[in-house]
Amino acid sequence: MSRILITGIGAFSAIGDNVAANRQALISGQSGIRTLSNFPSRYAGSLPCGEITRSTDELKQSSGIDDPGVTRTSLIALQALREAITDAGLTPEQLRSSDTALINASTVGGMCLTDELYHDANNDGLAGSPFLSSYDNASVTLFLGQHLRIGGIQNTINTACSSSANAILYGARLLRHGFARRVIVGGADSLAKFTINGFKALHILSANPCTPFDAGRTGLNLGEAGAYLVLEREEDCHDKKTYAHCAGYGNSNDSYHPSSISDEGEGPFLCMQRALEAAQLTAGDIDAINAHGTATENNDETESRAMIRLFGTPPPFLSTKAYTGHTLGAAGALEAVFSILQLQYQESYPALRFNEPIVSTGLIPSASYRSLPVTHIMSNSFGFGGNCSSLIFSAV
Amino acid sequence: MEKEQLKQQLKEQIIKFLNLTNVKPEDIKDDEPLFGEGLGLDSIDSIELIVLLSREYGINIQDPKEGRKILVNIDTMVDYIEQHRTK
Amino acid sequence: MYIHYHNCIFPQQTALPGGLDTLLPADGNQLKAIEPSYDGVPPGLLRRMGKAVRMGTGTALPLLKDLRPDGIIIGTANGGMEDCIRFLNQIIDYDEGMLTPGNFVQSTPNAIAGQLGLMTRNQCYNITHVHRGLSFEQALLDAAMLSMEHPHRNYLVGAVDEIADYNYNIDLLGGWYKKHPQQNKDLYEANSPGSIAGEGAVMLVVNGQPEEAVARLRAIRSWHGTNPDDARTNIEAFLQQYTDGNIPLLITGENGDNRLLPYYETCEKLLPGSAVGRFKHMSGEYPTAAGIALWLTCRLFEGEALPHHFYKKGKENTAGPVLIYNTYKGEQHSLILLSKK
Numbered sequence: 092m093s094r095i096l097i098t099g100i101g102a103f104s105a106i107g108d109n110v111a112a113n114r115q116a117l118i119s120g121q122s123g124i125r126t127l128s129n130f131p132s133r134y135a136g137s138l139p140c141g142e143i144t145r146s147t148d149e150l151k152q153s154s155g156i157d158d159p160g161v162t163r164t165s166l167i168a169l170q171a172l173r174e175a176i177t178d179a180g181l182t183p184e185q186l187r188s189s190d191t192a193l194i195n196a197s198t199v200g201g202m203c204l205t206d207e208l209y210h211d212a213n214n215d216g217l218a219g220s221p222f223l224s225s226y227d228n229a230s231v232t233l234f235l236g237q238h239l240r241i242g243g244i245q246n247t248i249n250t251a252c253s254s255s256a257n258a259i260l261y262g263a264r265l266l267r268h269g270f271a272r273r274v275i276v277g278g279a280d281s282l283a284k285f286t287i288n289g290f291k292a293l294h295i296l297s298a299n300p301c302t303p304f305d306a307g308r309t310g311l312n313l314g315e316a317g318a319y320l321v322l323e324r325e326e327d328c329h330d331k332k333t334y335a336h337c338a339g340y341g342n343s344n345d346s347y348h349p350s351s352i353s354d355e356g357e358g359p360f361l362c363m364q365r366a367l368e369a370a371q372l373t374a375g376d377i378d379a380i381n382a383h384g385t386a387t388e389n390n391d392e393t394e395s396r397a398m399i400r401l402f403g404t405p406p407p408f409l410s411t412k413a414y415t416g417h418t419l420g421a422a423g424a425l426e427a428v429f430s431i432l433q434l435q436y437q438e439s440y441p442a443l444r445f446n447e448p449i450v451s452t453g454l455i456p457s458a459s460y461r462s463l464p465v466t467h468i469m470s471n472s473f474g475f476g477g478n479c480s481s482l483i484f485s486a487v
Numbered sequence: 488m489e490k491e492q493l494k495q496q497l498k499e500q501i502i503k504f505l506n507l508t509n510v511k512p513e514d515i516k517d518d519e520p521l522f523g524e525g526l527g528l529d530s531i532d533s534i535e536l537i538v539l540l541s542r543e544y545g546i547n548i549q550d551p552k553e554g555r556k557i558l559v560n561i562d563t564m565v566d567y568i569e570q571h572r573t574k
Numbered sequence: 575m576y577i578h579y580h581n582c583i584f585p586q587q588t589a590l591p592g593g594l595d596t597l598l599p600a601d602g603n604q605l606k607a608i609e610p611s612y613d614g615v616p617p618g619l620l621r622r623m624g625k626a627v628r629m630g631t632g633t634a635l636p637l638l639k640d641l642r643p644d645g646i647i648i649g650t651a652n653g654g655m656e657d658c659i660r661f662l663n664q665i666i667d668y669d670e671g672m673l674t675p676g677n678f679v680q681s682t683p684n685a686i687a688g689q690l691g692l693m694t695r696n697q698c699y700n701i702t703h704v705h706r707g708l709s710f711e712q713a714l715l716d717a718a719m720l721s722m723e724h725p726h727r728n729y730l731v732g733a734v735d736e737i738a739d740y741n742y743n744i745d746l747l748g749g750w751y752k753k754h755p756q757q758n759k760d761l762y763e764a765n766s767p768g769s770i771a772g773e774g775a776v777m778l779v780v781n782g783q784p785e786e787a788v789a790r791l792r793a794i795r796s797w798h799g800t801n802p803d804d805a806r807t808n809i810e811a812f813l814q815q816y817t818d819g820n821i822p823l824l825i826t827g828e829n830g831d832n833r834l835l836p837y838y839e840t841c842e843k844l845l846p847g848s849a850v851g852r853f854k855h856m857s858g859e860y861p862t863a864a865g866i867a868l869w870l871t872c873r874l875f876e877g878e879a880l881p882h883h884f885y886k887k888g889k890e891n892t893a894g895p896v897l898i899y900n901t902y903k904g905e906q907h908s909l910i911l912l913s914k915k
Binding site: 504505506507508509527531532534535537538541542547 | 617618620621622672673674675676679
């Protein structure tokens with residue numbers, strides 16, 4: 092069967108406006124976690140987040156968008172998506188073609204407008220609000236699809252924190268089945284009162300910059316980002332620049348608890364195992380892992396156990412959420428881009444703020460920037476509802 | 488408030504707060520564990536109960552681990568409420 | 575892909591044959607689902623579920639008694655909207671203070687698929703499509719691909735959405751529901767903008783095997799955009815590619831909104847010999863309502879006569895191909911072609 096190749100990437104996060112800037116921050120160990128400042132909240136000025144420093148108005152201006160109903164999530168998405176399609180050299184004609192698909196993921200969607208939704212939903216005097224069709228997850232996809240005149244299949248996926256990993260998986264399957272010849276896949280989420288207060292209520296937000304896989308970790312930092320990839324079939328790529336081959340993907344459900352992972356990491360284990368099977372690889376073939384690594388007590392320990400169970404001694408791994416925060420619906424795609432960078436440049440980035448290993452597992456993430464031979468890299472994403480996904484990218 | 492009265496009130500509040508639609512106050516025994524066996528509550532419920540203590544009795548527990556020691560059963564909760572309530 | 579089992583909870587009686595003959599009325603321009611007692615759902619779990627999760631699990635569990643699907647694929651535009659807004663209200667009412675997390679956890683749209691995975695201890699493929707008015711169609715396409723990848727495996731595919739006071743209010747403000755009182759039995763005579771709100775859950779068990787199947791999904795197509803010419807082009811191309819022009823029954827998503835009627839009339843004109851059926855006077859309008867049309871088609875293929883109020887034109891009870899055309903707000907469109915074998 093024809094291979095699925097990555098022909099374009101785009102990323103916009105707290106550590107950079109584009110892919111190159113993101114890579115530079117990763118190489119130099121520059122974290123994007125800083126104090127929340129872009130919107131009024133009880134936590135503004137105190138809570139550490141992976142915030143994109145530019146305001147929503149600035150984003151509108153730089154994107155040339157003046158529609159008042161466009162949300163921050165859509166603006167972040169648009170910037171990253173434009174980078175990916177430019178990188179892949181997709182023409183307007185190709186975008187309009189019925190065999191170009193857009194598979195997008197978002198968990199916040201228009202819920203970044205928490206206060207506005209409250210007013211509109213309670214009908215207290217804001218009739219004529221421009222946001223009436225902007226609140227759901229699909230609003231971001233529909234905006235992108237309309238703005239770029241995407242002619243083929245459009246879809247939005249929400250499997251909580253693994254959403255955009257599943258968008259990549261779904262896009263790859265559309266190509267395999269011939270429902271599209273090129274797919275733009277990825278996701279975007281912006282910081283929102285809704286998610287900040289939700290994670291706060293679950294007591295899994297850290298008051299300090301997060302410390303993935305550290306014994307003393309105290310929870311996650313939320314972040315915002317957009318990240319997109321262009322996937323095409325090998326036979327259509329000809330002499331096009333290609334980054335990697337989307338070799339395998341696995342999806343599983345942990346079926347244990349609505350908001351935490353089972354002690355032995357059953358769901359994480361199964362999705363990694365299924366990704367290996369799909370890629371026809373064995374555990375020993377994997378050279379590096381971009382872990383889910385949210386820095387919650389539950390995730391890092393259960394993910395470590397699952398990695399040990401599958402790999403024995405896991406290959407070099409780290410969680411880039413120490414740089415970007417947990418970008419929820421964007422995380423799977425953003426970390427796919429980071430994994431592809433590791434493949435492209437044969438390198439490994441430093442894990443930040445790691446002090447000592449979790450006692451029961453003893454795993455130590457990559458310590459410093461160095462060159463690392465990588466042929467196959469795995470990227471993990473696990474979410475609420477037990478939704479676990481793992482992707483494998485391989486050198487072309 | 489008398490201890491028995493407080494127990495009754497707390498049970499009613501727990502039922503309402505956790506939406507235990509098929510449970511009556513008299514079904515909850517004072518010394519029966521709230522979590523695992525007994526009522527079968529889980530970690531999300533324990534956080535909900537910490538919020539209940541805050542909203543109804545003005546008791547603020549910051550660390551959920553601290554909460555587990557208080558939320559053992561109705562007796563332990565009532566003892567804690569009597570000592571620490573601010574409203 | 576072949577459909578083998580189906581179940582439905584929606585605003586009409588579904589349990590008994592002929593239950594659809596009596597049209598139950600809307601209340602305040604809303605058609606609310608008739609919820610069963612949910613005997614199979616443990617009370618400890620039921621207490622936390624919002625209506626969408628309840629309807630979704632309550633519709634799926636009877637199908638999963640003796641069957642373990644190799645995938646749970648749900649299409650829902652909003653998932654647990656009720657919980658979402660409850661949490662939102664807490665944020666504002668308590669000024670981001672100490673909040674209860676239950677609503678937040680249940681508010682994520684993937685709570686239905688997640689809860690089903692949890693309750694049936696199913697660790698297989700699990701996904702939630704949330705593409706507003708095409709959420710169910712994308713779930714169907716996903717299941718169709720899986721059925722081609724592994725024809726012998728069973729997959730659960732579903733469509734679920736609820737009316738919450740709040741999304742009702744937002745769509746009312748947006749002009750998508752009628753501002754005047756509207757009885758559902760006269761929905762199609764209104765000649766005014768807007769429809770009436772509805773909700774429901776449809777669950778199907780599908781695989782790649784034709785033996786003893788109820789229905790076969792022959793093709794599915796979706797497109798975006800309000801241009802009526804696009805609709806015509808897409809319908810014509812679809813009919814040419816997948817049919818010989820013989821479609822005994824067309825089911826449309828006509829919903830009493832006179833702004834959307836031209837789309838459906840375009841489709842009817844392209845199939846002048848077809849009987850035409852409508853269902854939104856039974857279900858109300860909601861983003862995954864196309865699931866109801868598919869479920870009705872399954873009942874028709876099983877030999878049940880659909881009620882007289884279903885038919886707009888002609889009457890067809892044979893087992894020929896059925897085409898479903900639905901549009902959500904004129905912006906999202908889908909065609910689903912089904913046949914008995």
